[in-house]
Amino acid sequence: MTRPEGAWREYGPLELTPILAAALEAFHEQGFHGTPVRDIARRVGQTVPALYYHHENKEGVFTALVDEATSDLAWRVRQAADEAGDRPERRLVNVVEAIVLHLAHRTRLAALDFELRHVSAESRKRYAARRKEIEVLVGRIVEDGVAEGVFVAKRPAETARALLGMLQSIGRWYHPDGGPLSPDELAERYVDIALMTVGVRERPGAGGSRARTA
Incomplete structure (x- = not known):
């Protein structure tokens, strides 16, 4: 599409x-x-x-919702990365923003992640494969940034996993109707945290990402 x-x-x-x-x-x-x-x-x-x-059963209903959640996130992350161009710092900004916006706008779908322990290993395996695609993408962005000298992460793979773990935790506490931050404001803050994690002090300019608002 x-x-x-x-x-x-x-x-x-x-x-x-x-x-x-x-x-x-x-x-x-x-x-x-x-x-x-x-x-x-x-x-x-x-x-x-x-x-x-x-x-087929309750798990079938649940996995249909998980598929909806993961497919929605996957296309958004891919498009965000593509629109950022080739610069790894711009790609990281867009990808982090895409993930945070998904978690903030689709809070109920995102919360299903914490219920996966109740479903079969086969269902978890399908989810893990989709999640791995995003982990690989973020890992490649961090590796490219280190190779080009714009990131200073000593362990790119571990850094990428740490970033994704940090973002995933948003689903445990964020409530769009009762919190002080809008989804856009939340994304702004987490983009800054992600950039600081890889050693970038200033947000990059044009290339698919928004201008800094703070």
Whole structure:
């Protein structure tokens, strides 16, 4: 699918089926383990057998939501990186911004990450493969920055994993409706932290990233 430039920064309502929308609400309120299938069916006004016509079981509903979350993040990160050009510092800015915006705008989808321990190894494996793509991309950006002398990270692979772990933790505490920071403000702050982590003191200029607002 061809998307217009800057589409990775734009967020509208989630386009979920009624079953997935009801399940997302239930998982958010009760967690995966605490949500019975009959509760999802009740919320959407269907019987349990009717729900099973669309999804094999509760895990099937859950993994469909995880697939939605990971595919949404993946295309945004790829587009953000491509629009930044070849400079690793600009690519890092855009990729970090894309990840933070996703976590801030899609908080309920992002929170599913913490429920993966309840699903099968096969389901976790599919998720891990998509997540690895982003880890590899961030790792390559950090390695390129070190090779070009714009980053000073001594251990690029570990630095990339540390950055991703820091970003992932946002899903544990950020609430878009009750916090002091908007998604854009949150992204600004985490971009600064990411740049400082790799040894860049000033945000780069044009090349797909926003101008600094602070």
